[in-house]
Amino acid sequence: MRYDLTRARELAIRVCVAAGASKAMAISLAEATVAAECAGRSSVGFAHLPDYLEGFLKGRIHAVEEPAIFFPAPALIQVDAKGGIAQLGFDRAFEELLLRTSTYGVTVCSLQNSYTAGELGYYVRRLALKGLVALAATNGPALVAAGQSSEAVYGTNPLAFAAPVDNRAPLVIDQASSATAFVNIRQAAERGEMIPEGWAIDGKGQHTMDSREAIKGALLAFGGVRGANIALMVEILAAGMTGANWSLDAPSFEEGNHSPGVGLFIVALNPELLAPGLSARMASQIERLASKGIHIPGRSYAENATEIDLPSSLVATLEAYCLQ
Incomplete structure (x- = not known):
């Protein structure tokens, strides 16, 4: 079904x-959801x-x-989502993040106690559209095994980076x-499809x-130990530096009635104070x-973009929530 x-x-x-969401929470989540579709990231849209x-x-x-x-400091913004969503916390901090980065050249936004963050690129893209360079890290409930262990110890722990480009x-x-996002495994399971080798292990710790x-x-982490090391770095930024739950301690985002309580860590940089004209140089280099x-x-x-396509079965699933 096509929607403008x-x-x-x-x-x-x-x-x-x-x-049951507040209007403010619904608006923040809707904007992020549509943005993910426009970015071609429908699995997190x-x-x-x-x-x-x-x-x-x-x-x-x-x-x-x-x-x-x-x-807590002029170039630090700390957000407690209070068990809500990261998107609303980011929206509430966004103008201050722009102002302080413009003033000080760099600002860190630390967000804790939220549900999983959705499309991580959404946060850094919004900052890049304002002329900033940005890096973001987030964690989630443990889904990824590492090393010789068959136990999930990390979330999929993504990193996102964005930089402005002229025109x-x-x-x-x-x-x-991780070798892939969890939603890709879940969608494959729903369709009864096989997955590539190296993506996952089964309940007995065997490759499947x-x-x-x-x-x-x-x-599984991408690239073995190297990917696991990146997952650990993300964990320290997204959970350690924010005070959020470690992935091992985060309740499921699919089951139960407790918030995962995970974190989002964002660094924003003002390139004009370090390298004026970066966006033009970026365009040329790209x-x-x-x-x-x-x-x-x-x-x-x-x-x-002015329109997106949504599967009719998904629209029916969403509309059903209005009938409950």
């Missing part, structure tokens, strides 16, 4: 409010929205909480430290290409790399 972006946002807001709706209904997301914001969408790199067995086991056949992340973002 206004109708898509209205759909997301309507179903969130029907599931509307397909991920039912996880939030169930979270509102079951208490995994505190649906009407307003984030608290503190400023085009920002450069955005958004990737998990059976997506349904992978659901019972754990994901064209040079592209001419050599290099893949440039972020080019799939449709900044001027």
Whole structure:
């Protein structure tokens, strides 16, 4: 089904409010959901929205909480989502993040006690669209095994990076430290599809290409030890530096009635204070790399998109929340 972006946002807001979310929380989540679709990240767009709706209904997301914001130092912003969503906390801190980065050259935004963050590239892209360079890290409930252990110890623990580029969408790199995102395993299991080798282990710790067995086991880090090291770095930034739950301690985002209580760590930099004209240099460098056949992340973002396509079965699933 084809939706223009206004109708898509209205759909997301309507179903969130029907599931118990405050209007402010519904608007923040709707904007992030539509942005993920425009970025070509549909697995963390509307397909991920039912996880939030169930979270509102079951208490995994505190649906009407307003984030608290503190400023422990001039270039530090601390946000407590109070069991709500990271998107609303980020929205509430956004203008201060822009102002302080413009003033001081660098600002850190530390967010704790939230549900999983959705599309991580969303946060850094918004900052890059304002001319900033940004890095973000977030964790989630343990889903990824590392080393010789078959126990899940890390979340998929993605990193995202963005930089402004003259006359085009920002450069955005958004990737998990796991071999794939959990939602990809879950969708494959729902369709009864096999998964590539190296993505996951089963409940007995054996490598598997059976997506349904992978659901019972754990994901694997990309690149073995190197990917696991990145997952650990992300864990320290997203949980250690924010005071949020370590992935091992985070309740499930799919079951129960407790918030995962995970973290989001963002660093924003003002390039004009260090390297004036960076966005123009970025444009030139990206064209040079592209001419050599290099893949440039972020080019799939449709900044001027006016419509998105949603599966009719997904729309029916979302609309059903309005009937409960």
